[in-house]
Each structure stands twice: as C-alpha cells, then as structure tokens.
Amino acid sequence: MNFLSENIYYIGAFSLIFIGLYIVLVKKNLIKVIIGFSILDTGIYLFLITLGYITDGTAPIFSKSGLIADKMVDPVPQALVLTAIVIGVAVLALAISLAVKLYEHYGTLNLRKIKEQKW
Amino acid sequence: MEIIVTILILLMIASAIAALIFKDLINAIIASCIVSLIAAILFYFLQAPDVAMAEAAIGAALVTGIFIIAVKRTKRFEE
Amino acid sequence: MRKLIGILLLLIIALGIALSLKEIPFGITKTIIGDHFINKGIEETGAVNIVTSVVVGYRAFDTLGEITILFTATIGLGALFGIYKKKKVNLEIEPPSLIVFTGTRFLFPILILTGTYIIIHGHLTPGGGFQGGAIIASAFLLMYLGCKGKRINENLSKVVEALGGLTFVALGIVGLITGKDFLFNFLSKGEPAALLSAGIIPIIYIAIGLKVGSELAGIIDNLIEKSK
Numbered sequence: 001m002n003f004l005s006e007n008i009y010y011i012g013a014f015s016l017i018f019i020g021l022y023i024v025l026v027k028k029n030l031i032k033v034i035i036g037f038s039i040l041d042t043g044i045y046l047f048l049i050t051l052g053y054i055t056d057g058t059a060p061i062f063s064k065s066g067l068i069a070d071k072m073v074d075p076v077p078q079a080l081v082l083t084a085i086v087i088g089v090a091v092l093a094l095a096i097s098l099a100v101k102l103y104e105h106y107g108t109l110n111l112r113k114i115k116e117q118k119w
Numbered sequence: 120m121e122i123i124v125t126i127l128i129l130l131m132i133a134s135a136i137a138a139l140i141f142k143d144l145i146n147a148i149i150a151s152c153i154v155s156l157i158a159a160i161l162f163y164f165l166q167a168p169d170v171a172m173a174e175a176a177i178g179a180a181l182v183t184g185i186f187i188i189a190v191k192r193t194k195r196f197e198e
Numbered sequence: 199m200r201k202l203i204g205i206l207l208l209l210i211i212a213l214g215i216a217l218s219l220k221e222i223p224f225g226i227t228k229t230i231i232g233d234h235f236i237n238k239g240i241e242e243t244g245a246v247n248i249v250t251s252v253v254v255g256y257r258a259f260d261t262l263g264e265i266t267i268l269f270t271a272t273i274g275l276g277a278l279f280g281i282y283k284k285k286k287v288n289l290e291i292e293p294p295s296l297i298v299f300t301g302t303r304f305l306f307p308i309l310i311l312t313g314t315y316i317i318i319h320g321h322l323t324p325g326g327g328f329q330g331g332a333i334i335a336s337a338f339l340l341m342y343l344g345c346k347g348k349r350i351n352e353n354l355s356k357v358v359e360a361l362g363g364l365t366f367v368a369l370g371i372v373g374l375i376t377g378k379d380f381l382f383n384f385l386s387k388g389e390p391a392a393l394l395s396a397g398i399i400p401i402i403y404i405a406i407g408l409k410v411g412s413e414l415a416g417i418i419d420n421l422i423e424k425s426k
Contacts, residue, residue: 023138032147061324062246074227076231104425172325176329180336
C-alpha cells in the first residue's frame with residue numbers, strides 16, 4: 001500500500017501509454033487510431049513532468065520577493081513538454097487531413113479494406 | 120490530498136478505456152477530451168502552471184474541435 | 199486472434215518496464231543543470247519566470263525549430279486542401295439559435311483580451327506565446343461555430359503569420375551582427391518584475407503568439423471551408 005501511494009503518478013502515466021498502444025495495434029477505423037495517438041502523447045507528457053517533481057516544492061517563478069531558491073521544482077522537463085505539446089498538435093492536424101482525403105478517394109475508412117485495394 | 124489525486128487518476132484511466140470501447144465516434148472524442156482535462160488538473164498538482172495552461176488550451180479545445188470537424192466530413196459510426 | 203497477440207505483447211513490455219523502473223524514486227532531485235538555471239536565471243536573462251527564460255533565453259534555437267515544424271504542417275495541410283479557390287465544400291451546419299449567437303458575441307472580445315494579456319506578460323507570470331496564441335485560435339473557432347456565416351480574412355492572416363516568423367529570424371540576425379551569437383540578448387535587461395524587462399524576450403513572445411494564433415486559425419478555416 002505504501003508502494004501504491006508513492007508511485008501512483010507513474011502507474012497512471014504508464015496505464016495511459018499502454019491503453020494508447022493497444023488502440024493503435026488492434027483497432028480498424030483510422031480515426032480511432034488517431035485518437036489512440038493522442039492518448040499515447042498525453043501519457044508521455046505526464047511521465048516526463050512526474051520525473052521533475054520534488055516533494056513539497058513550489059513552481060519555478062520568483063513572483064514574490066521572499067522565495068527561497070532551493071525548494072523549487074526542476075524547470076527543464078517543463079520546457080521540453082511545452083515544445084512537445086505544440087509539435088503533437090501539428091502532427092495530429094496533418095494526420096486528420098490525410099484521413100479525410102483517404103475517405104474521399106476510397107469511400108471507406110476501414111484499414112483492412114484499404115490494404116486490399118490496388119489503386 | 121492523496122485521496123483526491125487517486126480518484127482523479129482512476130477517473131482518467133476509466134475514460135481512456137471508455138474511448139477504447141465506444142462505437143459511436145463522437146462519444147470516443149468526448150472521452151479523449153476528458154482525459155486531456157484531467158491531465159491538465161494533474162499538471163497543476165505537480166507544480167507546473169505553464170504546462171497546465173498549454174494542455175488545457177490546446178488539448179481540450181483545439182484538438183477536440185479538429186476531430187469533430189473531421190468526423191463531420193467522414194462517417195460517424197465505426198465500421 | 200489479433201487482440202490476444204496485442205495483449206500478450208503489451209504484458210511482456212509492461213513486465214520489462216516494471217522491472218527496470220524500480221530504481222527511480224519519486225520526488226528527489228535528479229539533474230544538476232536545473233539548479234544552475236534557477237540560481238543564475240534572473241541575473242543572466244532578467245526574466246522572473248524561469249520556464250520562459252529556459253524556452254526563449256537559454257534554448258531559443260530549439261523554439262525556432264519547433265516553429266518550423268508547425269509551419270511545415272500548415273503548409274502540408276494547405277497543399278492538400280486549399281489550392282483551388284473556387285471549390286467550396288458544403289457542410290450542413292445548422293444555423294445557431296439566438297442564445298448561442300448572443301453568447302458568442304459577448305465572449306469573443308473577452309477571449310481576445312485574455313489571450314493578448316497572457317502573451318504580453320509571458321516573462322512575469324505563467325503563460326507566454328504558445329498559450330496565448332492557442333486562446334486566440336479558440337476564439338476564432340467559437341466565431342466559426344456561433345455566428346452566421348462570418349469567416350476570417352485570409353490575406354490578413356497570411357501576412358500576419360509571415361511577419362511573425364520574419365521578426366523572430368531578424369532578431370536573431372541582429373544579434374549575430376552586433377558581435378556575439380545568433381539570438382544574443384542585446385537589449386538591456388532592466389529591473390526584474392517590471393513590464394519592460396528581460397531584453398528581447400517579450401518581443402520574441404509577441405511574434406510567436408501572433409504566428410501561432412493565425413496558423414491555428416488558418417488550419418480550422420482550411421478544414422471547414424475547402425475541398426481541393
């Protein structure tokens with residue numbers, strides 16, 4: 001029980017990663033696969049921010065004049081995740097536009113049926 | 120405080136499993152929007168306000184909007 | 199059959215990760231460079247928000263690469279959808295009711311004002327260019343869904359997006375000309391926690407905010423309106 005209460009954030013992040021991977025591996029509809037990519041991305045962001053957390057720390061902003069500098073949370077993973085969120089939305093928009101064009105060309109969004117057709 | 124975090128993480132995992140199971144695509148999109156919103160709350164608990172604001176604005180508003188417009192232009196039900 | 203293989207594969211990967219992650223503790227300092235950024239951040243860049251000084255001050259070149267990726271995705275989407283101007287797609291969106299229309303007209307200027315406030319105060323409070331740009335893009339998404347037939351001006355959005363990107367690269371080249379490095383902070387640092395402080399960081403964030411906001415609004419416009 002102590003192990004569970006300490007590492008609950010890691011368990012939540014890895015559960016999201018595994019559910020996202022399962023959707024990408026098993027499902028047939030193309031838009032369901034892209035929803036799985038979005039859930040996988042959210043799990044990875046949660047894992048990275050959990051790595052930088054210090055117990056009883058505060059946010060890395062010197063807003064008031066009396067804050068001590070050695071009880072602050074690590075700011076480097078937060079900068080990396082900020083960049084990663086914007087890149088994730090750019091890739092998702094391009095994937096959605098390709099899915100819409102595939103539907104207009106083939107008439108179906110089932111991945112098994114699209115693989116069987118020649119042109 | 121530990122109880123609130125545990126309940127929120129269980130709710131997030133339940134929403135992700137619901138996005139796996141639903142056959143109507145609009146319901147699956149709303150489930151993934153709930154996952155993004157609860158992740159934004161958890162980012163605030165982990166003392167990261169910049170990332171929480173970015174995840175709430177981009178993940179819960181713009182990605183959901185793009186998905187719903189895409190479903191409008193293709194089929195609504197899976198299979 | 200495929201489901202069984204999928205679950206088996208994921209169980210094997212989960213076992214491997216659980217065995218190798220037993221050594222990582224939760225809530226202890228793990229890196230050394232975070233301490234250097236927190237201790238020396240204000241006197242070297244002048245921004246009170248340490249995450250801003252990492253994203254735009256110490257690692258500004260990575261932010262330039264990220265903006266290039268967003269730009270490339272927008273170009274790809276425009277090439278798939280928006281080449282011919284005459285063909286418009288006819289989505290049957292219901293006209294909005296009176297409550298939605300009045301609420302949209304009330305909320306739209308409040309959203310634009312909030313987005314601009316978050317962009318300008320990026321180096322003092324949590325926020326910055328990306329968050330404010332996303333809020334402005336959601337204001338335009340609300341306008342597409344709630345008002346009857348209003349669309350954005352496409353030429354204006356293209357000009358704003360191009361000017362934002364050019365300002366970022368021009369500031370970097372000015373830093374290269376005045377002697378030292380690309381994207382060197384050549385304006386004065388000022389007093390901490392004042393609005394006009396931290397050198398070129400507020401100017402870069404305003405350029406990033408305008409560029410990201412108009413790009414995301416252009417993506418929404420291409421998806422709703424255009425077919426090839």
